[in-house]
Amino acid sequence: MVPVQTMDPASSAPLVREVMTTKVHTLRLDDSLSEAANLFEHERFHHVVILERDRVFGVVSDRDILKALSPFVGNVIMERPQDIGTLKKRVHQIMSRKPVTIGPTETVAAAAEKMLAQRVSCLPVVRDDGTLLGIITIRDLVKQLVTATTVETSVPQTDCCL
Numbered sequence: 182m183v184p185v186q187t188m189d190p191a192s193s194a195p196l197v198r199e200v201m202t203t204k205v206h207t208l209r210l211d212d213s214l215s216e217a218a219n220l221f222e223h224e225r226f227h228h229v230v231i232l233e234r235d236r237v238f239g240v241v242s243d244r245d246i247l248k249a250l251s252p253f254v255g256n257v258i259m260e261r262p263q264d265i266g267t268l269k270k271r272v273h274q275i276m277s278r279k280p281v282t283i284g285p286t287e288t289v290a291a292a293a294e295k296m297l298a299q300r301v302s303c304l305p306v307v308r309d310d311g312t313l314l315g316i317i318t319i320r321d322l323v324k325q326l327v328t329a330t331t332v333e334t335s336v337p338q339t340d341c342c343l
Contacts, residue, residue: 195325196287197283197284197285197304197306197315198285198315201306206228208220208232210239211271211272213271214246214249218268221246227302227318228243231273236311237280237313239272240277240280240305241276242303246275248275249274250268281295281299282311292304292322293322302319303318303319
């Protein structure tokens with residue numbers, strides 16, 4: 182496992198709390214795949230955090246939903262009762278259990294290392310007591326990279342050695 186370090190506050194490395202998304206979509210363990218699918222379709226995001234007693238219990242991605250639902254759902258010609266039945270499954274049946282999480286004071290680099298090491302595309306950001314604060318995704322990391330690169334390239338260079 183890749184070692185994750187907490188950043189020294191005096192350092193200028195960006196922290197998870199500075200780049201995470203705070204508007205996190207959540208569902209409960211017994212919510213249906215129909216509810217999850219509707220949420221994904223209308224809100225246009227890729228991960229939903231599953232909570233129980235205000236603690237993070239799992240994560241469901243849009244890909245998990247696609248894999249779990251029958252490909253015939255919504256096709257009036259081919260849809261069968263068993264296809265519609267897949268919408269009644271509960272999110273706890275398909276969620277990733279024991280999700281990999283991160284704290285808000287970890288560095289963005291530590292988040293990226295953790296995502297790579299654990300082969301996940303998001304990390305719920307949690308307090309010490311396990312309550313949800315936000316989520317950091319691959320998209321957040323890319324935005325941070327673009328921001329950092331833009332700032333770096335916009336700094337004027339001096340010709341010191343001509």
